[in-house]
Amino acid sequence: MTTLGALYRRTLAALREAGLPTPELDARWLVAEAAGVEASRIVLDGGRALAPEAVAKAEGFVARRLAGEPVDRILGTRDFWGLAFRLAPATLSPRPDTETLVGACLEALPDRQAPYRLLDLGTGTGAILIALLVERPAATGIGIDKAAEAVVAARENARANGVADRACFAEGDWTNGLDGPFDLIVSNPPYIPAADIEGLDREVREHDPRLALDGGEDGLDAYRAITRAAPALLAPGGILALELGIGQEEAVAALMRAAGLAILAPARKDLSGVARALLGRRPG
Numbered sequence: 001m002t003t004l005g006a007l008y009r010r011t012l013a014a015l016r017e018a019g020l021p022t023p024e025l026d027a028r029w030l031v032a033e034a035a036g037v038e039a040s041r042i043v044l045d046g047g048r049a050l051a052p053e054a055v056a057k058a059e060g061f062v063a064r065r066l067a068g069e070p071v072d073r074i075l076g077t078r079d080f081w082g083l084a085f086r087l088a089p090a091t092l093s094p095r096p097d098t099e100t101l102v103g104a105c106l107e108a109l110p111d112r113q114a115p116y117r118l119l120d121l122g123t124g125t126g127a128i129l130i131a132l133l134v135e136r137p138a139a140t141g142i143g144i145d146k147a148a149e150a151v152v153a154a155r156e157n158a159r160a161n162g163v164a165d166r167a168c169f170a171e172g173d174w175t176n177g178l179d180g181p182f183d184l185i186v187s188n189p190p191y192i193p194a195a196d197i198e199g200l201d202r203e204v205r206e207h208d209p210r211l212a213l214d215g216g217e218d219g220l221d222a223y224r225a226i227t228r229a230a231p232a233l234l235a236p237g238g239i240l241a242l243e244l245g246i247g248q249e250e251a252v253a254a255l256m257r258a259a260g261l262a263i264l265a266p267a268r269k270d271l272s273g274v275a276r277a278l279l280g281r282r283p284g
């Protein structure tokens with residue numbers, strides 16, 4: 001008979017031996033999921049006997065983790081802005097850096113009760129749009145993605161997070177075929193220069209979809225497309241809010257200015273001090 005505590009210790013030992021960077025956290029999440037308990041129960045209920053299926057499930061998870069699969073991909077969900085998002089192979093796993101962009105957008109949309117109209121380009125799991133709709137309960141929004149499977153996941157995430165009646169998701173190529181006006185257009189676009197993708201961490205390179213990463217030769221292809229199209233879709237005074245890759249502030253600010261947008265402030269930094277969220281306003 002295997003107990004919850006014994007399964008945790010065995011899992012931890014295997015992950016430690018493999019030299020993984022966060023074995024305690026990984027073991028906690030994987031064992032909790034396999035055993036169908038809250039992670040906090042592992043210590044409290046350490047003596048609980050487990051069914052053989054739960055042990056086999058945990059062993060399967062460990063094998064995947066040792067093969068380099070990230071924990072959130074194994075679990076199939078990721079927390080973002082305090083909400084749970086289901087992942088699909090076609091979706092980026094939303095990152096804490098992107099919460100900086102959400103925070104900046106909320107400051108630009110200060111009225112909790114206003115019926116803001118939002119557009120999220122490259123919505124993936126829907127993380128950005130859904131977080132904004134949760135925080136602004138009278139707002140409505142559209143999320144667009146080129147990956148059909150991402151659109152399906154985003155719809156499901158909107159339902160699970162209680163905003164499906166105010167969110168609409170569709171497959172599309174950036175703004176093609178869309179009509180405004182929007183009060184806010186937000187995007188965390190693919191921004192890695194194509195030649196840098198091979199040098200990314202294996203967990204990113206092998207488990208996040210290339211369509212979510214590849215920003216073209218200089219990493220700026222999506223910014224060019226979005227800044228060119230956004231002003232015509234923004235209401236006067238509307239905001240374009242873009243997540244930035246490392247070192248991209250100047251280039252993206254130049255694209256926003258060239259499109260007639262006024263930069264609101266220097267880019268907001270993420271928790272690591274990287275300039276991460278840049279906002280421009282359509283005059284008027």
Ligand SMILES: C[S@@+](CC[C@H](N)C(=O)[O-])C[C@H]1O[C@@H](n2cnc3c(N)ncnc32)[C@H](O)[C@@H]1O
Binds near residue numbers: 123128145
């Ligand atoms: C960096 S991911 C961001 C996902 C999500 N918004 C987030 O922050 O977690 C970029 C997203 O853009 C989508 N994408 C790439 N090219 C696109 C295009 N031409 N039109 C619409 N979406 C596109 C990708 O499929 C991916 O979901």
